[in-house]
Amino acid sequence: MGKTFAVIGDPINHSLSPNIHSAAFRELNLDCSYIAYRIPKDELEEGIEGLKKIKIDGFNVTIPHKVEMMKYLDKIDESCSLIGAVNTVVNNDGVLKGYNTDMDGFLEPLKKRNIDIANSNVLLLGAGGAARAIIAGFAKEKAKSITIANRTIEKANNLAEFAKKISLNANTITIDEVNESAKNYNIIVNATSIGLQNESSPISLEGINENTVVYDIVYMPMNTDFLKKAKEKNAIIIFGYEMLLGQAVRAFEIWHNMEAPYNAMKKALLGGF
Secondary structure: OOEEEEEEEOOOOOOOOOHHHHHHHHHOOOEEEEEEOOHHHHHHHHHHHHHHEEEEEEEEOOOOOOOOOOOOHEEEEEHHHHOOOOOOOOEEEEEEEEOHHHHHHHHHHHHHOOOOOOOOHHEEEEEOOOHHHHHHHHHHHOOOEEEEEEOOOOHHHHHHHHHHHHHOEEEEEEEEOHHHHHHHHOOEEEOOOOOOOOOOOOOOOOOOOOEEEEEEOOOOOOHHHHHHHHHHHOOOOOOOHHHHHHHHHHHHHHHOOOOOHHHHHHHHHOOOO
16 A cells, blocks of 8 residues: 655745655655645645545645644654754654654754864854754754844844753844854854845855855755855855755655665755756
């Protein structure tokens, strides 16, 4: 009996998840299918009931449902309760258990490169949806400090409170205040949406060098202006698709209880660009 998985969100037709997971199923000869399923913002409850009726085996959750979905879960993994959002759900005979694979997905490319996170001063640009998972990741790996830069300082301050609660030394500035201070950080992460429309880098990267890690979580386009500027300085760059791939791999492992075929998933993802 085949298994069915999905990704829910709105909009959803741009999602690369069906390509990634379908490639994994093919690679391992699994009798599974994966669909993109649009559920409008105010129809989440009905959408979930529909998925339960067709006995969906599991699903990913994307914008705008990652926080709202928490209400409809019967059980939550500690990653979910920490981050306050869900992106992966397992359906076990109508019992829904939620996980958040964004934190592991974010950390995976850093670990692959053996980056010394524990001694790092981090600059995080943006205070949106992914920021809490990123902060939780740096707290887990015991980063030295994090500076959260955002256009509106209130949002940054809320995140700094969250960081302190989970034992991560944090402070805040506005994005305009970063200026020449980029060189004071070992890891710089863009978690804003700047770059999606090919906009210029949100900050100047003056003073960074080949030891600075510059990580953009925007994955389309792959080469954002932020990363291009980092490349000019010979910095270590991490592409947004790597986080997307990392969290998909983790979701696959939660659903199937086996190692994910990383290379097949990566090839399918990059074929989608």
